[in-house]
Amino acid sequence: MMGFDQIPTAFYFFLAALTVPFIAQGILRGLFLLAIPVLCAWNVWQMGFGEFATLPFFGFELELMRVDGLSRVFALIFCLAAFLGNLYAWHVRDTVQQVAALLYAGSAIGACLAGDLITLFFYWEGTAIASVFLIWARRTEGAYNTGVRYLIVQIGSGVVLIAGVALFYRDTGSITFENMTLGSLATWLIFLSFGIKCAFPLLHNWLQDSYPAATVTGTVILSAFTTKLAVYALARGFAGTEILIYIGTIMTLFPIFFAEIENDLRRVLAYSLNNQLGFMVVGVGIGTEMALNGTASHAFAHILYKALLFMSVGAVLFRTGTSKASELGGLYRTMPLTAAFCLVGAASISAFPLFSGFVTKSLVLSEAAEAHYKYVWLALVFASAGVLSHSGIKIPFFAFFAHDSGLRPKEAPRHMLIAMGITAFLCIYIGVFPGTLYAILPYHVEYHPYSMGHVVGQLQLLCFALLAFGVLMRTGIHPPEIRAINLDADWTYRKAAPSVIGLAARGIAVIYTRQMTFWSNRVNGIIGQLYHSHGPEGRTAQDWPTGAMVLSIAALLAATLVVAYLG
């Protein structure tokens, strides 16, 4: 029975996406794009917990609207991210991007609120298809190619998901989306599908490949949804799965090395995003109530400071046409506000006390310590210093300070400054008043981040890492920013696979041509010989009388007659 106590929140976004093209570009459309996420956030907030919309679908009952502690916090931050992204994109006059952003945000929110796996699948693919237009909207050949690669991976994740869901239904007779235990092929497939979107090690490279390819504003929007949706899905489906602790730990570690030597600052941020996801995945793996609180709160804070960092680098790209560290430097002179907001984002992601990362990441770290994962904890502390190296230092330092690039771009446009200002304010507000965020987490929080030990320990870690940076810079050991790219897992499908296929194709072509030449030579030889002896000029044809043909036909007819007569 169809029963909508409430209209599913995602539908508002889809309706808005349909309406947008009919509203004139300009202030009216801009306000409309800002109003939708606000209305939807209010809608989710006032709904309370429960299941509000079911839909019959080929004998299944789809749960379109399941609001609980976990799904609500993700839905709310997604609405907030959509609002900030649209505000940052106020100047954009490209309907494709505006519609794509609404469909993308709607799909991500719908997926969070999905109570069953089939609904999840539909929204899962929805995020893939909607988001690729934010990459294609750059309208260059490189962006097109990147978009195609991105789409293949994202759709692939959905295909794996639906295969897993089908097997899961066969095994259990249920499509409800709740905590699963890894074991059967079905659950492994679902796990893999989540893992692709969550950028697990070796499945991660779509992220670093595609985010720098999107438009200035598109990257800000992209950074919020897909991966955090995957984190949500893992938290919902695989909380307490131990392997996630180790996967998450590796995720926090390997990107920091790549980020350190990457030149494109938007790709540095993509690596850094990957590293931050690691902390959330570790939280899911530990799976206690506090750890899941840590994951949810870190996702919330992370979406804000990561958006802020992408906004500030985006503003630089908007004004200078490049986001490559080797081409930038010294921009604080003319873009001081952007630089200041960037520093707030950098301090937040580095988890300095009084900034948002400090009060959220530590939930995960202290749970890892509480559960006595000593080496995991050590790795996470190391990764925290690593975050400082690329997101805390490299991004602001090489873009806005360091050597003077001679560029004197104008300060970012006002709407970008407002968007960055609000985001920066929220980063600090959460850091100073963590209780506000803790109050909307899935479980009750008993945690006080501002203990003497925690503050001093964290400051020691960060300041001594900064000091190490100072020493390395003064001694010239720190690697310089140079124009180059670095290999990563995408090498396998951008270089290795094409070369292997190319090599195989050449090999097959050689064998084919040789075979063809050999056989056609043979056949030609036989024809030639036959022609030579039996052709009009041939030896056997030399003495043939003209009547020979008539004679042989007469003999043939006679033979036919005999056969017919006897038969």
Place this chain on the structure above:
Amino acid sequence: MAEHKTDPNKLPTLGRLLLWVDKPGSANKIFWGLAVFCGILFLLDFTYEKHPHFDMEYVPGFYAIYGFVMFTLLILAAKGLRVLIKRPEDYYGDKAIDREDYPDDQIEKVNHDGL
């Protein structure tokens, strides 16, 4: 965007104030200021009672040492990694975003003084 001489008076106020960081000697002051702050943080470790999860946290300045050493190792490792995986920007051909300029019609490249 051509390089041209900048009149400090035309800079935004905050930008003008920040010019201090590029004055000769400022970098030194920042570095040594940070070093002193780090020293204070290290000493602070002796002033309160710790409630750590692991024994190693009892070591005075554990986080300081760990942060300094691991950060240095990270940079050195990344330098080594660069030797292995660095490639020219056209490695994946010219149809890749690393070789393209950002389309000019989607951005507003403007100098701060409009010049």
